[in-house]
Amino acid sequence: xxxxxxxxxxxxxxxxITRMAAWDQTPLPPPFDKLEDEPCIGxxxxxxxxxxxxxxxxxxxxxxxxxxxxxxxxxxxxxxAGLRRLFSAPDNWxxxxxxxxxxxxxxxxxxxxxxxxxxxxxxxxxxxxPSFRSEILRRIYFKYVKGASTFVHGDIELNWQTVTxxxxxxxxCNLCRRCAQTxxxxxxxxxxxxxxxxxxxxxxxIHPKELHEGGSMLQLKVGSSTGMNPEVLKSNMxxxxxxxxxxxGIKVVTPFDKKGADILLIHNAGEIxxxxxxxxxxxxxxxxxxxxxxxxxxxxxxxxxxxxVFYDDVQFARTALRHMQVxxxxxxxxxxxxxxxxxHKALTVIADKVLTGGLNIPRESCMPVLRDIxxxxxxxxxxGRNDFPVTLHDPCNYxxxxxIVSPQREILGQVVPKERFREMTPHGVxxxxxxxxxxxxxxxxxxxxxxxxxxxxxRKFRQILQAFQSEPMDGGHPKYVCAPCSNCxxxxxxxxAFYKAHEKAGLHYGGIVELMVNAMADAKPGYINWEWH
Amino acid sequence: xPQLPYLLCTLAFGSFAITVIARFVMWARLPMHVRWELYPxxxxxxxxxRYGGSFMEETDWxxxxxxxxxxxxxxxxxxxxxxxxxVKAHNRQLWLRTYxxxxxxxxxxxxxxxxxxxxxxxxxxxxxxxxxxxxxxHELVRALGVLGLALGCMxxxxxxxxxxxxxxxxxxxxxxxxxxxxFFIVTFACALLTFVLVDSHxxxxxxxxxxxxxxxxxxxxxxxxxWILPSATVTLASALIAYIPLTHMSHFVGKYxxxxxxxxxxxxxxxxxxxxxxxxKLLAFKVSWAADHIQGGGKKTWADVAMENPTEAKx
Numbered sequence: 001x002x003x004x005x006x007x008x009x010x011x012x013x014x015x016x017i018t019r020m021a022a023w024d025q026t027p028l029p030p031p032f033d034k035l036e037d038e039p040c041i042g043x044x045x046x047x048x049x050x051x052x053x054x055x056x057x058x059x060x061x062x063x064x065x066x067x068x069x070x071x072x073x074x075x076x077x078x079x080x081a082g083l084r085r086l087f088s089a090p091d092n093w094x095x096x097x098x099x100x101x102x103x104x105x106x107x108x109x110x111x112x113x114x115x116x117x118x119x120x121x122x123x124x125x126x127x128x129x130p131s132f133r134s135e136i137l138r139r140i141y142f143k144y145v146k147g148a149s150t151f152v153h154g155d156i157e158l159n160w161q162t163v164t165x166x167x168x169x170x171x172x173c174n175l176c177r178r179c180a181q182t183x184x185x186x187x188x189x190x191x192x193x194x195x196x197x198x199x200x201x202x203x204x205x206i207h208p209k210e211l212h213e214g215g216s217m218l219q220l221k222v223g224s225s226t227g228m229n230p231e232v233l234k235s236n237m238x239x240x241x242x243x244x245x246x247x248x249g250i251k252v253v254t255p256f257d258k259k260g261a262d263i264l265l266i267h268n269a270g271e272i273x274x275x276x277x278x279x280x281x282x283x284x285x286x287x288x289x290x291x292x293x294x295x296x297x298x299x300x301x302x303x304x305x306x307x308x309v310f311y312d313d314v315q316f317a318r319t320a321l322r323h324m325q326v327x328x329x330x331x332x333x334x335x336x337x338x339x340x341x342x343x344h345k346a347l348t349v350i351a352d353k354v355l356t357g358g359l360n361i362p363r364e365s366c367m368p369v370l371r372d373i374x375x376x377x378x379x380x381x382x383x384g385r386n387d388f389p390v391t392l393h394d395p396c397n398y399x400x401x402x403x404i405v406s407p408q409r410e411i412l413g414q415v416v417p418k419e420r421f422r423e424m425t426p427h428g429v430x431x432x433x434x435x436x437x438x439x440x441x442x443x444x445x446x447x448x449x450x451x452x453x454x455x456x457x458x459r460k461f462r463q464i465l466q467a468f469q470s471e472p473m474d475g476g477h478p479k480y481v482c483a484p485c486s487n488c489x490x491x492x493x494x495x496x497a498f499y500k501a502h503e504k505a506g507l508h509y510g511g512i513v514e515l516m517v518n519a520m521a522d523a524k525p526g527y528i529n530w531e532w533h
Numbered sequence: 534x535p536q537l538p539y540l541l542c543t544l545a546f547g548s549f550a551i552t553v554i555a556r557f558v559m560w561a562r563l564p565m566h567v568r569w570e571l572y573p574x575x576x577x578x579x580x581x582x583r584y585g586g587s588f589m590e591e592t593d594w595x596x597x598x599x600x601x602x603x604x605x606x607x608x609x610x611x612x613x614x615x616x617x618x619x620v621k622a623h624n625r626q627l628w629l630r631t632y633x634x635x636x637x638x639x640x641x642x643x644x645x646x647x648x649x650x651x652x653x654x655x656x657x658x659x660x661x662x663x664x665x666x667x668x669x670x671h672e673l674v675r676a677l678g679v680l681g682l683a684l685g686c687m688x689x690x691x692x693x694x695x696x697x698x699x700x701x702x703x704x705x706x707x708x709x710x711x712x713x714x715x716f717f718i719v720t721f722a723c724a725l726l727t728f729v730l731v732d733s734h735x736x737x738x739x740x741x742x743x744x745x746x747x748x749x750x751x752x753x754x755x756x757x758x759x760w761i762l763p764s765a766t767v768t769l770a771s772a773l774i775a776y777i778p779l780t781h782m783s784h785f786v787g788k789y790x791x792x793x794x795x796x797x798x799x800x801x802x803x804x805x806x807x808x809x810x811x812x813x814k815l816l817a818f819k820v821s822w823a824a825d826h827i828q829g830g831g832k833k834t835w836a837d838v839a840m841e842n843p844t845e846a847k848x
Contacts, residue, residue, distance in 0.1 A: 006704065007704075078823075081823065082822075085821060085822060088821070089563070089564050089818070090818035090819050090820070090821070091818075091820060091821050091822060091829075093564040093565070093566065093815050093818055093835075094566055094567045095566055095567065095569070096563055096564060096566060097560070097563040097564075097566045097790065097794060097795065098566060098569050098791075098795045100563065101560075101787050101790065101791050101795065104781055104787065105781050105784045105787050105788070105791070106781070107781065107784070108702070108705040108706065108707075108710065109620075109624065109627055109631075109702070110624075110701050110702060110705065111619075111620065111623050111624040111627065113701070114623070114624075115623070126704065129701075131705065135705060150707075151707070151708045151709055151712075152707065152708075152709040152780075153707060153709075154707035177571055180571055180796075181571060182619065182622075182623040182624075183619075184617065184619045184620045184623070184624075185784050185787075185788060185791060186787075186788055186791025186792055186795065186796055187791075188569075188571075188795075191569070201824060202822040202823075202824050202827055203822055203823050203824055204824065205824040205825050205826070212826075217826070217843065217844055220842050220843065220844050221842075221844035221845075314820070314822065314826070314827050314838050314839070315826070317835070317838075317839040318838075318839050318840075318841070318842065321839050321840065334593070348589070349567075349568045349570070350567045350568060350569075352567070352568050352801055352802045353565065353566070353567040353568060353802055353808070353812055353815075354567070354812065354816070354839070355802065355812070356809040356812050356813055356816075357809065360802065360803075360804040360805075360809065361804070362593070362595045362804070364589065364592060364593070364594065365589060367590075368589075368590055368591055368592045369592055372592050399572075399585075400571065400572055400585075401570070401571065401572070402572070402587060402589050403570075403572040403573070403574060403577070403581075403585055403586050403587025403588075403589060403590065403799075404586070404587065404589055404590050405572075405584055405585055405586045405590070406581075406584065406586050406590055407590055428584055428585055429572045429573055429584070429585030430585075
């Protein structure tokens with residue numbers, strides 16, 4: 001690690017203020033226990049470093065360095081204008097109370113730090129301490145907006161470097177809110193990071209392009225952040241139905257646009273593109289259980305993604321409303337969210353205080369629905385078909401943030417032999433983020449992906465390895481990481497590839513419905529494809 | 534002015550009460566925010582709360598009766614308030630220092646409250662506390678007070694040492710953190726000195742409390758140290774009482790909202806329910822955010838910007 005970061009050094013110079021070294025980190029469990037054998041964080045070209053504001057080993061936002069005093073001033077003033085709006089009820093009623101509390105009541109006790117997987121896996125680098133960015137925001141607010149004493153609130157120099165680094169630093173947090181669970185006061189550093197992201201996006205027009213231009217804007221334009229329009233969707237779904245029918249020996253037809261259905265199932269459209277077996281498994285299970293359900297082919301209700309939840313309240317509200325408008329038009333009784341954690345939280349919990357009248361249609365998670373299918377006995381499961389080690393990842397968005405803990409475990413209890421299931425430590429609401437949370441799973445610009453594998457995903461990878469330590473850790477003994485969330489699965493896919501963990505440790509990942517279909521007694525065996533990873 | 538200590542004390546309690554009420558009202562009047570709960574939520578039924586589960590683990594949860602358990606919330610709140618259970622669980626080294634400090638505050642607060650109550654009762658019914666009950670109350674105030682002061686002082690010293698010596702804390706420490714702890718240490722130490730040197734039976738303290746509560750503001754007896762130490766204690770304590778709610782140490786107010794209005798606030802907005810009217814008002818707020826994809830300008834409402842599609846506007 002380079003010289004420790006301080007509140008003073010945060011405003012000095014215009015390059016990176018810290019760099020990670022391999023020896024800063026704690027070795028992983030075997031067979032990945034040699035730090036010197038680990039892949040390196042990708043480098044960033046010198047001309048890119050020269051052009052864009054720097055913070056550390058990576059760049060998420062690509063903010064051009066200002067080239068004149070006027071541009072410097074514009075950055076600082078834009079930031080301060082956005083900061084003021086965060087304290088305004090009309091502009092920020094959505095989060096004013098939780099935000100204000102977190103600004104006013106931090107005791108600076110650092111109890112939160114040990115809960116943060118990024119801080120821990122960085123070798124306790126001060127830059128990644130969860131309270132560090134919050135404290136910078138507080139100091140800027142009290143000194144430059146309130147004009148309060150630095151004796152009381154601490155000092156910070158505000159210049160364009162402070163602003164650009166703080167905006168970047170907001171994208172070094174997974175927003176998993178594990179730190180908030182441990183705060184004796186209730187201060188929420190995850191929320192603080194998200195509020196900084198809002199200043200960047202809603203006031204300054206600065207956002208990671210994967211989340212904005214290629215995310216929420218593309219979804220509003222086409223219907224899906226995958227770029228998939230309704231025609232392509234229908235074509236893809238026909239293929240998925242055929243493939244699932246062939247692989248299981250059971251005819252599968254996914255119902256579309258069925259008016260008055262009991263359930264509108266909304267998937268993360270990324271699944272349709274990247275993990276069609278997950279979509280097919282849902283269709284098969286829902287059909288076999290006799291549910292009255294449908295999918296929608298109208299934009300954007302075939303894609304549950306709502307990236308606004310990570311960075312922008314307005315983009316969030318726009319997407320959520322459009323999802324609900326389609327549901328209202330179809331006249332469905334409820335919406336069920338597929339295996340996508342942030343879609344769960346966005347539409348079920350956060351949108352709850354945005355919807356009124358006919359748009360306020362009930363929404364629920366697929367986990368209790370799947371659990372009820374298992375309980376109903378409508379489908380016969382043969383646990384013996386899943387006779388391999390399985391561990392379960394708890395997606396933060398619907399476990400820690402929605403309290404959906406038990407249904408997925410009850411399902412696994414019915415489709416996986418008891419002795420083959422291993423809980424991670426810790427798990428449930430105390431889980432660690434996969435490292436792909438808050439949009440990271442789809443952010444790969446520059447070297448961001450390799451940075452994330454080294455820092456944000458490392459704790460989860462460590463947990464997975466620990467869960468399987470009693471197994472032979474080689475490629476010849478397959479092990480299943482059940483990650484019932486699209487973004488988490490994306491992160492697992494990349495982690496496994498980055499560490500070559502499929503070849504070296506036999507790791508394979510997938511959702512929960514794939515395990516269910518793999519255990520369906522009436523289906524052809526072998527739904528899980530172990531070679532595809 | 535011999536009544537000055539009484540006046541200071543009265544002003545301090547008044548200021549404390551007004552500031553705490555004002556803070557409570559400020560937090561309570563903030564607009565409803567989006568749901569931002571964090572599990573475990575202890576008012577879920579005990580068998581669900583045990584592992585951090587929620588009502589959303591059920592299908593069609595909106596059709597089922599939902600009865601948050603107030604007992605569950607109380608069972609989580611009491612250890613948090615009385616034992617600082619989350620500090621104990623997540624930061625044991627801090628708890629070993631901050632718990633004596635907080636316990637000291639509680640005991641001093643209890644002793645003060647009891648002394649004032651004794652004074653009021655003695656004024657209203659002089660015979661009630663004339664006998665053994667009065668002596669018991671006196672000894673209880675004395676014991677709680679001195680134990681509280683000792684624990685509070687030790688805790689504050691330990692917290693100060695930790696803050697100044699642990700690099701992770703020192704880096705985040707601002708001058709007022711040191712000032713606040715020093716303020717407690719000096720005030721508690723002064724009160725302890727008063728007890729040890731001039732009022733070991735707490736007679737003066739009890740008399741002062743009785744006079745204060747009954748508005749018989751007689752001058753404090755004694756001279757030199759006998760007068761200086763109690764007067765200094767009253768002055769320092771009054772300043773501290775008035776100061777606390779003006780700082781982030783007023784977390785005892787804000788924390789109520791942090792838990793009940795934010796972290797444990799899982800109350801769903803059911804179709805046709807009372808929250809919908811509030812939401813409609815919030816959606817009528819004007820938006821000023823200036824980014825290109827919003828351009829609120831203080832004219833459009835939240836409902837307006839949510840209905841807009843910025844990709845269509847650019848066609």
